[in-house]
Amino acid sequence: MDLLALVDFNDVARHGGVGRAARLTGRPKATLSRRVRQLEDALGVRLFERGGHELRLTAEGRALHEQTQSLLEHIDEVGDTLRQGTTTPRGRLRISAPVLFGQRGLGRIAADYALAYPQVQLEVITEDRFVHPVEDDFDLIIRANPDPSTDLSGRCFLRDTQVVVAAPSLPRPTRQRDVAVPVITLPRTTPGITWQLERARSTLRVTTRTVLRLSSMAMIHDAVLAGVGAAAVPRSLVQADIDAGRLLDWGTLGSRPIEVWALYPSRRHVSARVSAFVQLLVDRFEHASPAAFSRLVG
DSSP: OOHHHHHHHHHHHHHTSHHHHHHHHOOOHHHHHHHHHHHHHHHTSOOEEOOTTOOEEOHHHHHHHHHHHHHHHHHHHHHHHHHHTSOOOOEEEEEEEOHHHIIIIIHHHHHHHHHHOTTEEEEEEEOSSOOOTTTTTOSEEEEESOOTTOSEEEEEEEEEOEEEEEOTTSOOOOSSOOOOEEEEEOTTSOTTOEEEEEETTEEEEEEEEEEEEOSSHHHHHHHHHHTSOBEEEEHHHHHHHHHHTSSEEEEEOTTOOEEEEEEEEOOSOOOHHHHHHHHHHHHHSGGGOHHHHHHHHO
16 A cells, blocks of 8 residues: 555544545645545545535545554554654643543643653543544543443452442431432433442341432532432542531441543554553552542642
């Protein structure tokens, strides 16, 4: 494959069209179009569906983009390293993180990274939907309990437990009081689930009824404090409220530990800028401890 044609193809794929790629890269539209067609001719496949106002990747084009974009970035980094004689991270680093994590300390971590590596253009987007690094143009994503079947690589840098909490005004469940507990959940949670609460070497099964669905843990935290229902949340999020008596600890969900991962596309070479950010997360959360998270946001 012609390397220059491959570079132009990836620019068009990443920016969603020839016109936008030309504006952002400074390359002439005619050159980009010609290079893409040359690449299609060389491979004997169509890489884009043409027609209408939108240029969409074919299945073959998507596979080529996913497999070659990171390799081209690595080639650029190798060239920079050879020219500069250093492995200092540089270039663009675009990160996706959950809203709660973004609100509780990630800004400070991002600032430390920017100060340590001024040649990196860092951008952090917070959202709770699961994004894909290649398809959504992210270099790194941070997510809790990602699907084990994902085709991404990564590292767990924070572990926590799920604890069920409620305001003191909400009656605590007991073995003698078999009534469904009002609960606040995320939208994707199955309604009417049964909690198995572990506390003081005893286990209590609690039936639930969903009274409120909220799309982020930050909103769930606020709603629990307001007393509308109980919720299963990370202990590090509510430990200060438990200590202050604003919330009561009903017990832990021992079968549902929380692991927070930094994920990136599976490949042999990981960029220096991604490696540096992952290492910063690992160093900041010593031994993947939620206590380190509490110190960070405290």
